[in-house]
Every structure is written in C-alpha cells, then in structure tokens.
Amino acid sequence: MTLSRRGALAALATSALWQAPAFASEWPSRPIRLVWPFATGGLGANLTRVLGDGLSQRLGQPVVIDPKPGAGGVLGFQYTKQATPDGYTIMLGTNSTSTLLPSMQKNLPFDPIKDFEHIGMAYTSGNVIVVRADSDIKSLKDLRDKAKANPGKLTYGSAGNGSTYHLMPALFDQLNGTQMLHVPYRGGSPAYLGLLSGEVDVVFGDLSALPQVQAGKMRALGVTSRQRVPAAPDIPTTAELGMPDLRMESFYGLFAPKGTPKAIIDRLSTEMAAVLATPTVQRQLETLSTQAAPDTSPAYFVKRIREEAARWKPVIDKAGITIE
Structure with a gap:
C-alpha cells in the first residue's frame, strides 16, 4: 500500500471518529419510529403508547407507534433488525419473542442478543x-x-x-x-x-x-411473579402457595438495530428511565397492572434475556413445544 493511500485511509478513519459524536449530538432531528411487533390493542400496545408519549415529550420529536404484527413478533424483530441503525427506529419487544421463541422455532431469522443494541428493560408484569x-x-x-x-x-x-x-x-x-x-x-x-x-x-x-x-x-x-401484584395485593404468589418454581414474569424492553451509535443508546436509556420515573406514568402503569422495571440499564436487560432463555429452554424441550 502506498504512503498516500495509507494517509487517505487514516484521514477517512479520523473523519469517521469525529463525525459519530457530531451525528449523535444532533439526534434527534426528525420523528422516531417505535415498532410494536404485535397487533394494536391490548396491554402491550398501551404500554408502547405510554412510553412513546413520554419519550416524545423528553426528546422534542414525535415518536410514532408502528405496529408490525405477525409470526409471534418475528416480523417486527426482523423489521427492526434490518432498519438503518441511526436512532430513528427502535422497538418495544417482549420476552415471549426474545427469550422463548428461540427455543421453539428453528431457523429463527434473528438473534435477540447479537442482532440488536439493547436500550433497557422498561416494564415487568405478573x-x-x-x-x-x-x-x-x-x-x-x-x-x-x-x-x-x-x-x-x-x-x-x-x-x-x-x-x-x-x-x-x-x-x-x-x-x-x-x-x-x-x-x-x-x-x-x-x-x-x-x-x-x-x-x-x-x-x-x-x-x-x-x-x-x-x-x-x-x-x-x-x-406467578416474585412478589404480589400491587394492583391485586390479596392474591398470593405461587411461591407462597408452595410452588416457587412455577414462576413467570412478562417483561418489555427497548431494542435498536445493531450498530446504532452508543451515544444514542445511552441517551435513549437515560430518557426512558426518566419517563418511567414520572408520577404520571407511574399512575398509568398502576392502572395497567404493570410496573417499571427494577433496573432499566442495557446490561440488566441483556442479563435477563439470557437468564430467562436458559431457564425456559429445558421446559420447552421436555414439553416438545415447537413452532413452524
């Protein structure tokens, strides 16, 4: 490689390093698409709307809810995986698709860990x-x-x-x-x-x-949650009833396409946590019998996906549950 070519490549690399922070600092400058990988209506769609409204207020740009139903959430995950990683497409995904489906469906067209950036867990529900x-x-x-x-x-x-x-x-x-x-x-x-x-x-x-x-x-x-549900405090947990292993908590979290700049992921994670902490949103979640996640960090979100996938795989295999 000639000296001049090495110099040109170095200049390009340096330019890219300088441009990434500048790009992230200008974000967002237009509406953000928030994918919901299921049909409209129901608890999950309502939770998507709550988070979208809160993020819109904090980011100063419209957050447009975009339902992408089909194949148990697969189509929405595929769409998000293939989107441009510029911070303008994010998705509220569920544990049913990210932790359970990989053990039930062969040739799943995405990996819930490797193919996405993980903004953080937003909600848990018993x-x-x-x-x-x-x-x-x-x-x-x-x-x-x-x-x-x-x-x-x-x-x-x-x-x-x-x-x-x-x-x-x-x-x-x-x-x-x-x-x-x-x-x-x-x-x-x-x-x-x-x-x-x-x-x-x-x-x-x-x-x-x-x-x-x-x-x-x-x-x-x-x-089936670890603790009693605030919306129904008189209903005991399965652990209290002598079946501690009969446990399942649904959870919802924000994903972005792989390669979305870290500065944008960090900003979204921070703003999501701020939205979930507001009294208005807390009251909305209580009405929906849902709670903010105990930890909204990206690391905790990835940890829970891995843990729940490992816990449910032997159950799924033993039951012989498959999806074509």
Missing part, C-alpha cells in the same frame, strides 16, 4: 392463574389434585401454541406430574372468553383478567 368463579377449583392445590385425578381431562386455554399462556401450564404439569389438555385460542382475550363460557377449566394468563376477578366472574388462584 401473570395470573384463573378459573371461573363457580368452579370447584378453589386453590392451586385443588388444581393440582384435580389434574392428578383426571389425567388428560382438565383443560387449559392459551393465547396460542408457544405463548406464555401455553408455557406456564406446561411447567405446572412438569412440576406436579400432571397432564392437562391444551386448548389453543387466537389470543388471550378469546382464551378468557373460552374460560367464562365453560369451554376450558383454567387459564394461566396475564393481568388483563383482573377486572373479571374483581367483578366476581373469575377466581384467581395465584400470581
């Missing part, structure tokens, strides 16, 4: 086990005993094959030596309707069931 209010199943022990006495006959409704509504009862069966019958629906709301209509006996679902519990139409047997 899950709840419910039966109809008139059910003779009045406790988690009753559910276990009835499932043992009636192998293959007690039914549970899920939000679809491979959903958290499916994996929690699969874990319940493995822990208790029971065999309940899976009845998949096309979403969480249809599963709850199936429970209320008597099509299924139990649903291991999310906290959107709480209004039905409070209205006296469903009975909550327990929550």
Whole structure:
C-alpha cells in the first residue's frame, strides 16, 4: 500500500471518529419510529403508547407507534433488525419473542442478543392463574389434585401454541406430574372468553383478567411473579402457595438495530428511565397492572434475556413445544 493511500485511509478513519459524536449530538432531528411487533390493542400496545408519549415529550420529536404484527413478533424483530441503525427506529419487544421463541422455532431469522443494541428493560408484569368463579377449583392445590385425578381431562386455554399462556401450564404439569389438555385460542382475550363460557377449566394468563376477578366472574388462584401484584395485593404468589418454581414474569424492553451509535443508546436509556420515573406514568402503569422495571440499564436487560432463555429452554424441550 502506498504512503498516500495509507494517509487517505487514516484521514477517512479520523473523519469517521469525529463525525459519530457530531451525528449523535444532533439526534434527534426528525420523528422516531417505535415498532410494536404485535397487533394494536391490548396491554402491550398501551404500554408502547405510554412510553412513546413520554419519550416524545423528553426528546422534542414525535415518536410514532408502528405496529408490525405477525409470526409471534418475528416480523417486527426482523423489521427492526434490518432498519438503518441511526436512532430513528427502535422497538418495544417482549420476552415471549426474545427469550422463548428461540427455543421453539428453528431457523429463527434473528438473534435477540447479537442482532440488536439493547436500550433497557422498561416494564415487568405478573401473570395470573384463573378459573371461573363457580368452579370447584378453589386453590392451586385443588388444581393440582384435580389434574392428578383426571389425567388428560382438565383443560387449559392459551393465547396460542408457544405463548406464555401455553408455557406456564406446561411447567405446572412438569412440576406436579400432571397432564392437562391444551386448548389453543387466537389470543388471550378469546382464551378468557373460552374460560367464562365453560369451554376450558383454567387459564394461566396475564393481568388483563383482573377486572373479571374483581367483578366476581373469575377466581384467581395465584400470581406467578416474585412478589404480589400491587394492583391485586390479596392474591398470593405461587411461591407462597408452595410452588416457587412455577414462576413467570412478562417483561418489555427497548431494542435498536445493531450498530446504532452508543451515544444514542445511552441517551435513549437515560430518557426512558426518566419517563418511567414520572408520577404520571407511574399512575398509568398502576392502572395497567404493570410496573417499571427494577433496573432499566442495557446490561440488566441483556442479563435477563439470557437468564430467562436458559431457564425456559429445558421446559420447552421436555414439553416438545415447537413452532413452524
């Protein structure tokens, strides 16, 4: 290589180093796209809107919610992976896609760790086990005993094959030596309707069931989070009920395309934490039966993705749950 060519390459490298901070300092100068990898409506879409509104106020630019539903979140993750890494496309992803799907689906077109920058975990939400209010199943022990006495006959409704509504009862069966019958629906709301209509006996679902519990139409047997849920403090945890390993907490976090400048990732992480700390957002989260994450740092987010993926893989493998 000639001296002049080495000099030109060095000049280009130096230019790039100077331009990156300048680019990051000018960001954002136009609207930001916030991808939600599922359909509109429901808890996750509402949480996306809460975060988008807060970031918009703090960053001084519109944050436009862009739903990209399909294939259990895969299409939204793919879209974000392929977006230009300039800080103008970010995504609120869920643990169902980032920690569970890699163990269920072969040839997944993304790696949740390697293909993204991780801005931070935003929210956590408990899950709840419910039966109809008139059910003779009045406790988690009753559910276990009835499932043992009636192998293959007690039914549970899920939000679809491979959903958290499916994996929690699969874990319940493995822990208790029971065999309940899976009845998949096309979403969480249809599963709850199936429970209320008597099509299924139990649903291991999310906290959107709480209004039905409070209205006296469903009975909550327990929550699967580490602590009791602030929105329903009278419902005991599965650990309190003698099943500490029957645990699942849904979580949501912000992803960006790989290569997004670190200065922008750091700014987004800081602003997200500030949004979640505001009294207005805290009140909104309480209404949605959700909490801000205990740690919003990128490092904690990556750690939780790795830990939950490792914890659920043997459960998924043993249950033989796959998604084509």
